[in-house]
Amino acid sequence: AQSVTQLDSQVPVFEEAPVELRCNYSSSVSVYLFWYVQYPNQGLQLLLKYLSGSTLVKGINGFEAEFNKSQTSFHLRKPSVHISDTAEYFCAVSANSGGSNYKLTFGKGTLLTVNP
């Protein structure tokens, strides 16, 4: 089974500042990793995913994440945030093989608040 820990439940930042949202995972098998964003009263939207290859993954809206296998981390970063980035961000993991590779396990989310 897999598990995800998002280390910060809330992250406040000022507009145009850089931000990092932290995610650590646990798994006994190799994994795929995902970041989703949820704007108020909406469903979740895929930001980016790591399946294989380059450990630095670029996604939509200027976000990127780096897979670090030795530290079992997949932190999300953006060099300069906008007010419109205010949302809840979820890290998720799935096994990349075997019978359970259909299921995404989510962290509890990090609320990013961008202040003017």
Added chain:
Amino acid sequence: GAGVSQSPSNKVTEKGKDVELRCDPISGHTALYWYRQSLGQGLEFLIYFQGNSAPDKSGLPSDRFSAERTGGSVSTLTIQRTQQEDSAVYLCASSFDRANYGYTFGSGTRLTVV
């Protein structure tokens, strides 16, 4: 359709009543998932469909919860004899076969049991 459609978007029901939540996935997506989102609890997996079969229903919290999928398309999540602890946002997602394709989520049904 263009996205995953869920209805109703909001549902207020009295304790003890039954409710049905509907999900219309993206055409061609064989996999369909139900999750529950409660305040501070993140997303809790409920059930997974592949076609019309549910090979994993391990997340259904009690026998008051059931789900079905027909024609490899529309799914209905039914909660019988609702309790206040059932209040949450119920999210449906669909994907091509496996998780590595990424899920597409609907906007959810906010269920309030009073």
